[in-house]
Amino acid sequence: MIQQLETDRLFMRPFIISDAKNLFGMDNNPKVHEYLWQQPTLEREESVKIIEYILGQYERNQIGRFATFLKKTDEFIGWTGIKFIDDHVENGHTHFYDYGYRLAEEHWGKGYATEATGKWLEYGFQEMNIPIMHAYAHHENGASNRVLQKTGFTLQETYPDSAGVLWNWYAFNNPTLKP
Template identity: 35%
Template sequence: MKFHIETQRLILRELRNSDLNGMFELDSNPEVHRYLGNKPVKTIEGSQAILNNVFKQYKERGIGRFAAIEKSSGNFIGWSGIRLNTEYNMNGYTTYYDVGYRLIPKYWGKGYATESSKATVKYAFNVLKLPELYATTEIGNQASHNALLKIGLHYVEDFYFEQEQLHIRWYELKNNSYG
């Protein structure tokens, strides 16, 4: 899958094997996983498995998370994008598109999650013509909650995600109410 979106400060493109070290920096950081069940990867092979899963999603579903690259430095700062979930039941949904992001901590607080996710939502509705998007965040993650509201998603409800034993907030945005 080839993918390329530019925002004012970012390039969003398909993840590549060359992003492996950046993915390991991201997903081995305990602070990144603070609201994700506290399960950071321990080895570079763990990050390769994550990349391989995204490559499989590209091939089988035609969509998956995108690398987020800072234009000014050319650095991999994390990922953002859309994913078609079919792996597990989330709040009663077994097949749905979600918007998400995960950034290396030194890039937090710069508005990159909001900037990349706004571009992702625009792509989802204007190019992919999806009828709706969903998102989740752990209840205590106020920064993520704020970012999801800034990109236009609407908070729906809280629920308990049994599989990961987390209290989660559920968000949605319908295409016909976008814009």
């Protein structure tokens, strides 16, 4: 598994348990969860369990979400990365590669999501040879939908989850693979 990815302003590395404090700080903010089922993390132990789950994904699939930091200051800004969905069904799909990210509120609107997304797509397509990358975003989350579209994802459909909340389903075919 890759140990670090870098962009001009960011570096991304696998999560470690000691990242729980930073993860909790981000996920405890209700604004961060406005388009994520409205359930902020309430206790630090929840963040430890999330990281343990991610560590299991690394072991099982050799990929997962990475802790993401500013190069200049080593400040944690959130997580970004590719995840292999093999433990649930999303929009009728399972066993697929999904790109996602979540950033702390103070880092919104600075281009970090777009920058990280570009690097992860490059890695997923060129190094992992993923044929199709998927992503999904809350239908009303304009910022995330713009990031996905700006970086090359194409909206496939809008679908309701089990609670009736609408989500946008995206796909991006690997441009380095021959048809």
